[in-house]
Amino acid sequence: MKIILDKEKLNSSYVQAIKEMSMQKVMSCYQCGKCTAGCPIADFMDVVPNEMMRLVMLGEIEKLISSKAIWLCTSCFQCGTRCPKGIEVHRVFEALRSIALREGKNYTNIEKLSEEQLEAIPQQGIIAGFRKFESLE
Amino acid sequence: MKKIGLFICHCGSNIAGTIDIPEVKKFFSEYDDIEISDDYKYMCSEPGQKKLRDAIVERGLNGVVVACCSPRMHEITFRNAAVSAGLNPYKVEIANIREQCSWVHQKEKDKATKKSIDIIKTMIEKVKRDEALQPIEFDITKRALVIGGGIAGITAAVDIANAGYEVVLVEKRHSIGGKMLELSETFPTLDCAQCTLTPKTVEAGRHPKIKLMVYSEVEEVKGYIGNFDVKIRRKASYVDWNKCTGCGLCQEKCPSKTESEFDHGLGERKAIYTLSPQAVPNKPIIDKNSCRFFREGKCRVCEKVCPVQAINYEMKDEVIEEKVGAIVVATGYEILETEKIPEYGYGMYKDVIDGLQFERLNSASGPTAGEIRRPSDGKVPKEVVFIKCVGSRDPEKGIPYCSRICCMYLGKHARLYKHKVPDGQAYLFYMDIRSFGKGYEEFIQQSMEEANLLYIRGRVARIMQEGDKLVVWGVDTLSGRKVEIKADMVVLGTAVVPSKGATELAKVLRTATDEYGFFNEAHIKLKPVESMTGGIYLAGCAQAPKDIPDTVAQAGAAAAKVLSLFGQEKMVQEPLIACVDTDLCSGCGVCVTACPFDARMLDVDEKISIVNEALCQGCGACVSACPNKACQLRNASPKTYMAMVDKYL
Structure with a gap:
């Protein structure tokens, strides 16, 4: 799908929020792709780290906060450690997760879980499940 | 034995x-x-x-x-x-x-x-x-001709003149400074182009060893390394520059206006005009094509107001002859006719401009006094698209080579734009970013980080006018998505091509250009400032597109080559050249027509052909043309070669 670029979109409240929360110079990314090359789970992501950086630069945020990739990220910090421009890419992931949480996007409906499931899943897992995976249902 | x-x-x-x-x-x-x-x-x-x-x-x-x-x-x-x-x-x-x-x-x-x-x-x-031969020696005229008064020509001229040799500096326009004088600020330091250039133009203008010949063109070159005879046409300016004080009254009062070439069509000038406020020399010319007197036969306002009676409508072109020993070619560049890339609508949409026009928009001496205002309605553009590789790296519609400066100057433009319009957004479409020079990569990275420029990897396919917006269709190959921007203005980084007339000048100089019209160097790595012809040296964009630091370096190198020639007491030439067996020569003159170097002529008194030893390159054309076998190359006579062949067989 075509991206329509304009000043407002490039400086939207989403973009501002990501820049502020991550404290990263997002625009300095030159798309070398080293973050993705080193990411241990990039293979499983629907949006890989460098693609995510690019979409933030282009103001295409909605696709990112509904992506699975931001929840697959394990915050191992490989991306940030290796970035030649010193961008802590994992912090951008974290900012996207925070935005997703604030949007209140829940994937798990707790009412539908059985007693056995509630017994078996650790509490942290249930909370994570609100956001992460439809597959928990 | x-x-x-x-x-x-x-x-x-x-x-x-x-x-x-x-x-x-x-x-x-x-x-x-x-x-x-x-x-x-x-x-x-x-x-x-x-x-x-x-x-x-x-x-x-x-x-x-x-x-x-x-x-x-x-x-x-x-x-x-x-x-x-x-x-x-x-x-x-x-x-x-x-x-x-x-x-x-x-x-x-x-x-x-x-x-x-x-x-x-x-x-x-x-x-x-083989005979024992002695090298041929002849005198050197220790004066240089520099063709082109841009930063390359000025640098070479000043360097040669500072070493104590006379220089004739010929410039086609009526003041020196070339393209650099048109620029606003220069990368990677963003210092004002005029401020860095004008000390040089002033030095060249005042140097006792530099004979400045502006509004002039080289018409004929004869001779050889060390001894060239040059004819230079000084075009009629219709103003007696010896009398003119450069007061500017004529320009002020002249009633005829036309598009300014210096402002690339964005501003106007009078029919009698100096090129820029910092013109060296600060003398005007009358442009016959826009002057009311020359077109309609009446007016003569300039003549009436001139306090020193310097106007002379009867002035004629003059041809001046000069003797020089070395020539530096510094004829610079033009940009490709941007109309050749029609999908960008240059020439059709007023707000699609080229890089040199943006320089004038941003220049304090330009048509908007340095404010970024778009040509169509004078509004400050809030979203500006900059497109690189317009015609460059485009073998189909433009030229296949990389123009080398566009990556940097468009980055500079975007940054200067953000200085003047802080709330504006700049988009830069690129294929690769080639920031090869000292401090260049840092400049580009700094632009991205601090000026928030959005670099988009991809080529723009077309531009359409929609109301007062320009709809730009491009692609971001990094995200694999098509991109659309409604821009207020578009700046094109158009390809660099050789100056108009470079190929003709090469013929006059009897040296070679490449398929695009850039002067050929003798060896791309080891002789980058020597042309294919002895005594002719190259500087700046005449040889290939290059930025100011490289141009200045090459001009200095060309000057050094001239000085190393002038440093010799006598010119020494290989003696392996043609000679004439006077007993055999019938004076038929076939050799004179066969010689590509004008080295053969007839001795009318003796009725035989003779060889100009300084011009002869020992190519052997006359030897094969001579019907009597009177022409021979030294140490390469037919007898010798027959003996060699006999031995081989």
Whole structure:
């Protein structure tokens, strides 16, 4: 799908929020792709780290906060450690997760879980499940 | 009795790996006229040369054959070695057993060995017949001509003049400074172009050794390195510059206006005008095409207001002759006719401008006094798209090469735009970012980080006007998505092409240009400032697109080449040129027409043909044309060559 670029979109409240929360110079990314090359789970992501950086630069945020990739990220910090421009890419992931949480996007409906499931899943897992995976249902 | 020394070079394994050198050496040790047959791993090395020198002295050699690489490589090395041992250099010949034997016959070693023996035999025949020749010497006119008054020409002229030699600086327009004077600020330091350039233009204008000839063009060049005769046409300015004080009253009062070339059509100028406020020299010309008097026969306002009666409508072009010893070509560049890329709508949409127009928009001396206002309605554009590689790297519609400066100047433009319109958004479409120079990559990265420029990797396909917006269709290949931007203004980084008239000038200079019209250098790596013609040197974009630091460096190098020529007392030329057997010559003149270097002429009194030794390049065209075999090349007579061929067969 075509991206329509304009000043407002490039400086939207989403973009501002990501820049502020991550404290990263997002625009300095030159798309070398080293973050993705080193990411241990990039293979499983629907949006890989460098693609995510690019979409933030282009103001295409909605696709990112509904992506699975931001929840697959394990915050191992490989991306940030290796970035030649010193961008802590994992912090951008974290900012996207925070935005997703604030949007209140829940994937798990707790009412539908059985007693056995509630017994078996650790509490942290249930909370994570609100956001992460439809597959928990 | 000949005493010839043969020295066979192994060239490491380049020769020895294919040719059986001990066998070759043995073969020639018993050969007629060979005094010594020797070999060494690297003959060109100092110990190798010492072998040769010692043998000349100890054995009293009167000829030498070195069997090694091409004479283009080391002929000069061994000839110089011979001279230092007291042997005439023209008694030394090279038998090329590398390029013409070992390299091409690596799989047929026996045959290669046999062939190398044959090659050496032929060269022995040549050495036997070689005469001891003396280099030809002639005087050098120690004055230089610099063609083009941009930053390249000015730099070269000032450097040569500072060394104490006179320089004639010829500029087509009526003041010097070239393209750099049109620029607003320059990368990577963002300092004002005028501020860095004008000290140079002023220095060139006032230098006692520089004869400034503006509004002039080189029309004819005759002669050769060290002695050129040049005819320069000084176009009629219709203003007597000796009287003109540059007060500017005529410009102020002139009623005829036209598009300003200096502002690239964005502003206006009068029919009588100086090129810029900082013009050197600060003298006006009358443009006949826009002057009311020349077009309609009445007006003469400038004549009436001029306080010193400097206007002269009767003025004619003048042709001035100059004698110089060296020429520096610094004719600069133009940008490609942007209309050739029609999908960007240049020329159709007013707000699609080229890079040089943006420079004028941003310049304090430009049509908007440096405010970024778009041409159509004067509004400050809030979203500006900059497009790189417009015509560059585009073999279909433009030119296949990289113009080298656009990456940097469009980055600079976007940054300057953000300085003046902080709330504006700049988009830059690029294919690659080529930021090769000192401080350049840092400049680009800083622009991205601090000026928030959005670099988009991809080419723009088309631009359409929609209301007062320009809809730009591009792609971001990094995200794999098509991109659309509604822009207020578009700036095109149009390809750099040679100056108009460069090819014609090359013909006048009898030197070569490449397929695009840039002057050819003698060797792309080792002789980058020498042209294909002796005594003619290249500086700046005349040779290929380049930025200001590289241009200045090359201009300095060209000046150094001129100075190293002028530093010699006499010009020395190889004596291996044509000569005439006066007994055989009938004075028919066929050689005169055959000679491509104007080196042959008829001696009317003696009724024979003669050779201009300074001009003759020893090409042999006259030798093959001469019906009487009166023309010969020294040390390459038909008799010698027949003897060589006989030996080979």
